[in-house]
Amino acid sequence: MQMTKSESAPAPASARPSSEAPARAKIREAAAGLFCATGYEGTSVATIAGQAGVTKAAVFYHYGSKEQLFDEVLDGYYERQRELFTEAVAGEGDPRARMHRVVDVYFRYLVDNRRYLMLVISVLASDSPHSENIQKSVTPLVEWLRQEVAGAVPEEGPSSIEHLYVTVAGAINHYFSHARTLEDIFRGPMMSEEALAERAAHLHWLVDAIFARIATDADANAK
Amino acid sequence: MQMTKSESAPAPASARPSSEAPARAKIREAAAGLFCATGYEGTSVATIAGQAGVTKAAVFYHYGSKEQLFDEVLDGYYERQRELFTEAVAGEGDPRARMHRVVDVYFRYLVDNRRYLMLVISVLASDSPHSENIQKSVTPLVEWLRQEVAGAVPEEGPSSIEHLYVTVAGAINHYFSHARTLEDIFRGPMMSEEALAERAAHLHWLVDAIFARIATDADANAK
Amino acid sequence: MQMTKSESAPAPASARPSSEAPARAKIREAAAGLFCATGYEGTSVATIAGQAGVTKAAVFYHYGSKEQLFDEVLDGYYERQRELFTEAVAGEGDPRARMHRVVDVYFRYLVDNRRYLMLVISVLASDSPHSENIQKSVTPLVEWLRQEVAGAVPEEGPSSIEHLYVTVAGAINHYFSHARTLEDIFRGPMMSEEALAERAAHLHWLVDAIFARIATDADANAK
Amino acid sequence: MQMTKSESAPAPASARPSSEAPARAKIREAAAGLFCATGYEGTSVATIAGQAGVTKAAVFYHYGSKEQLFDEVLDGYYERQRELFTEAVAGEGDPRARMHRVVDVYFRYLVDNRRYLMLVISVLASDSPHSENIQKSVTPLVEWLRQEVAGAVPEEGPSSIEHLYVTVAGAINHYFSHARTLEDIFRGPMMSEEALAERAAHLHWLVDAIFARIATDADANAK
């Protein structure tokens, strides 16, 4: 996996109290990178330890088990994501403007944490119990969205907020999760600033298209 | 990945006639299920053999290696997908109608082969060389789409066919790939016929919204 | 632990069908020796494999786990023991004579399988679930004894068959189980043929003393 | 086993005054319980520390090594046992009466310290050097017994004091050491006061049976 952005920079997602033992942080960062690149099963504790520059035993000393280490890596991802969404929500504006802001936040987050997306995806692909962990983050977001657009979006049916969420989230994710298979189609690098800006523009365009359509539907119903 | 086919292998990898040794088929089916459920690394040859009711050695006798078996499973998925798209393409109608048809075909395909989607996803999540395999299937589809909607869709920019493809594909996939995390949001089972029908309706609604917006854009540009 | 008797001779307890894979037998014999000498926890699979002249993986191939291997070793011990007792029971004579015969059989068995006694003891010392295994062998023996001496021994109270069994079994076992701490007291080797003969004579003397006392008690009661 | 006492150890191994650091005592007590329940190999320093509510490092600080801790636990057992026997010996009466007293003392001791018996047994079962430690306690006891019953018991042969000691010790021990396998045979709990009283009565009955037989033998010899 190629990282357009800095490889060694401590990922935002893993920012932790500075009082943390340095070895602990090094282990988590190494683990994050490896879990994202090769998945849970594909990553061995020995490799993590090697990458972190500590002994295998140190990994177990600090995290107890491979599974717990994985959990903490995953938690860090969602913790940061929740923080960002909370900030994004704080602002003002009509539903469409808020939707744009949420889309931007999530899009930017994925730009910086593309590798984590792979982690999430690999968790969902296997039927591991970690997916509950992920669910805990998704549900509140959609519930919040439901409130934000209440009135502007039908409560039920094919254009309800659930469907819109899935569609927009899919639209954002897919660009990153399937990047490797799309390189031929998008001529030029998909992670360049220009390409990313264009994709962001598309997402705004998409949100507008959706809201326009909802408005049209409402008009038709009103008649 | 090199396919150093063992000399004594009983059948060419790509031919899968009904005369195929029954053990071979049973192994491939068991492998498909297990690879989808627990990924490549998470599935052991012993488990596959057990599920297929054959010995471990038989797996190697028929498929040479775990990798080759995996390749054949993956190939089978894309082979069928390609067949379906070819059929879907054959029909007539305006770009929007064709788009609806393609969406329907892919959607229905995922309904029947949801587990394979997980397989594809797990391949993409890890940086395994199998993703090339997947790319080979995606590129022709988009190129075909490009021709089909030529004229109706801008050639460049945020509403170009590449972006539309990613968005629609993402919208279709996400419903299935993230189903486990979305169950709370969609009250009731997501894979019931009603729920699937509603999702299909949403996808049509989405395609219409997109085409409507493109038309609006074209009008604005024309002025 | 010093073995007065042949060290390499296949122990009677491990006699198995000759169709058994030779490696399997070698592993079990090595395991038996080591488990007896150093206990379950104190014996590593690597050591067993080394002693048996096979690889570690072979041990798991043949026995699945360390625990299952241990079970089979233990089973072998009790299987043989049960066979011997069944033979001993078959004969005729009054209760005292039968008791003598059972004592002789068990005593001789311990002479040949002293190391197994250590195994049993180490199982009882830890609160492992293997002790159930042992119980299954003890209960039927006592029940049989109860029938054999019915009428000759009180059904209840301090001289009932349960107590006699415990006492005689303890008298037999202790000589072997505590041999290491008794060497100073018995001047000369405790496992020499003379020493063993003397101990056997003592056990007969003990049985006679017990039966004599039971007779005395019965006379006293009768009055 | 070498006792390379670490220079900074806070207290001599044998002195155990009430002024002892409370952590030290807590560690020893936790260790005693665990060693008895799961044996030396089966007990980890981490578990001991956890049970004692101290850190692993504290165990090493106070006891230097796992072996030394084990030694002290074992020493404590025999120290108390020696004290009890010394008291029991102090009284008067004929050999038979003294024998009864010694049996009672040892029996009562085991009732209170059953778990230690398991410890001793597990030591004997493995060929660890700790068994020398045990021997040091047994030899003096038998030598004292030899003097006490001098004249009343043959000096040699099957009814000599060595054999009687082994038999009686075995009779006492077996009830406790094999309790788990005997529960089916003794209906009702083996460690209830009634059951224990009955077992004690049996032991007295046994001693009487033995002395009666010795008297009979002496009469026969005298003739």
Next chain:
DNA sequence: TATGAATGAGTCTTCATTCAT
């Protein structure tokens, strides 16, 4: 006086793969 952090050696176990039969 006490401990948090660290570790090298070892634990049991699983793995994909080979090969004589």
Next chain:
DNA sequence: CATGAATGAAGACTCATTCAT
């Protein structure tokens, strides 16, 4: 055609022990 037996390498994890602070 198929497999039982075997294995070297690697898997996650535990252990008693040390040491700077």
